[in-house]
Every structure is written in C-alpha cells, then in structure tokens.
Amino acid sequence: MPSRCLQVEQGKTSWPELVGKTGECSAITIENENLLVNTIIIQQGTIIPSIYMCNRVLVWVNDEGLTIRTPRIG
Template sequence: MTSECAGKSSWPELLGKKGEVAAATIERENPLVNAVIVLEGSIVTQEILCTRVRVWVDHSGIVTRVPTIR
C-alpha cells in the first residue's frame, strides 16, 4: 500500500533519534504527511493512510521503529 503514496515513505535513518527531531524531519522531507509521535505500547488503529507516519518512541522519546507511512 505504501508504494501508492506520494513522496518519501520510509525513514530508516531516524531509528534511534529523538522523536521530535524525527517528526520534524519527516514532515520536512514529505510535506504531504503528518508525523504523529506514539509511545510504544499504545493501542492504535490499523488502517493505512498516505497522510500519516507514526513515530514510535520509548519513554525517553527515542524512535524505536523505522517510521513509515502506515
């Protein structure tokens, strides 16, 4: 599904970075998406949206998963 979305869709280089920095980078590199910071363990919906990138962080605010359009 993500291949149908416009612009950059994955940011492996942000793994281990601060969540706020990652979110700003994602929105700068693909202005068509909204980066949403989510705490690991949170319950989220499963639908895939081309306008959303979840930035999963731990309690320290560090990115724990590769951010992708999902």
Template sequence: MSSECEGKSSWPELVGAPGEVAVATIERENPLVNAIIVRPGTIITPDIRCDRVRVFVDANGNVDRVPIIQ
C-alpha cells in the same frame, strides 16, 4: 500500500533519534504527511493512510523502529 503514496515513505536513518526531531524531519522531507509520535503502550488503529507516519518511540522518547507511511 506505502508504495502507492507520494513522496518519501520511510526513514530508517531516524531510528535512535529523538521523536520530536524525527517528526520535524519527516514533515520537512515529505510535506504530504503528518507525523505523529506513538508512545509505548498506545493503542493504534490498523488502517493505512498515505498522509500519516507513526513515529514509535521508546520510554526515553527516541525512535525505536523505522518510521513509515501507515
């Protein structure tokens, strides 16, 4: 699905970065998306949207997997 979405769709370089920094970077690099932080244990919906990037963070608030459009 992300291949059908416009603009940059993944940010592997942000793994390990603070979540808030990742959100700002993602939204700056692709203004068509809203990046949201997802904390450990958060239940998420399985739908895929071209305007959303989930930023999964660890207990310390650092990105723990590659943020992608989903």
C-alpha cells in the same frame, strides 16, 4: 490527476535513518522531507487501530523519547 495517496507516495515513504533519534527530531525531519504527510508521535505500548492512512506517519518512541521503529507512511 493522481489520487492523494499516489501523490504522497511519490515522495519519501520511510525513514530508517531516524531510528535512535528523538521523536520530535524524527517528526520534523519527516514533515520536511515529505510535505504531504503529518506525523504523530506514539508512545511504545500504545494500542491504536491498524488503519492505513497514506498521509500519516507514526513515530513510535520509547520511555526516553527515542524513535524505536522505522517510521513509514501508513
């Protein structure tokens, strides 16, 4: 049986089409397209540890709540 990371990464792993969408819309879309990941909406400028987690997708948003980076697994 493949590892948890391999199972997650067999699905969609990045969502460039969501840049410019609201963070909430991005999070819902991501979790609908890859049921094995959890999304976290992060405000631009927030400092977080750079730890790779294969079941996590960070959705970076600006002050208007719009996605500013391509969300990807990690």
